């Protein structure tokens with residue numbers, strides 16, 4: 441049943457231990473110093489390690505349905521991870537990576553009948569309400585889903601700023617928070633542009 445995983449691991453082992461890249465032995469000897477912290481959805485198609493072709497040592501990762509970040513609460517998995525990344529390590533960019541076709545956002549918009557899931561994703565209701573109030577007349581359901589995906593990434597970024605480790609790193613001018621969306625259909629990576637007030641392909645941004 442786990443054949444695919446074991447075969448994948450054997451390939452990884454060959455590339456990073458046995459074939460002379462020396463990457464893993466080096467990271468073990470020198471330790472890690474990732475520059476990025478990526479908060480992503482649990483969706484198997486938008487895994488940052490895969491879509492960024494990231495080698496070990498590149499980023500710290502945190503996963504949650506819809507890449508939703510709740511407002512700060514002491515003692516959560518995310519609060520501890522951000523503390524470790526920003527206070528005890530030198531992470532320079534925190535990325536909230538949403539994606540199109542997100543099942544979690546669909547559950548939010550279409551009100552899934554599952555208490556366990558809705559008790560987590562309902563924290564993003566505020567974002568959905570903002571979209572409902574500002575959407576153009578005659579907006580299709582698919583467009584509503586897309587706008588909500590974007591709004592939830594922005595809401596998560598705002599919530600991130602309530603974490604003491606993030607607030608401190610921002611005040612010391614040593615971290616950038618980046619709202620990103622992986623557009624799975626078109627194969628594009630988008631970042632929110634504050635000037636244009638919309639998500640645009642990362643290739644059109646200057647930095």
Ligand SMILES: [Zn+2]
Pocket residue numbers: 481482483505506507539541542543544545
């Ligand atoms: Zn998702």
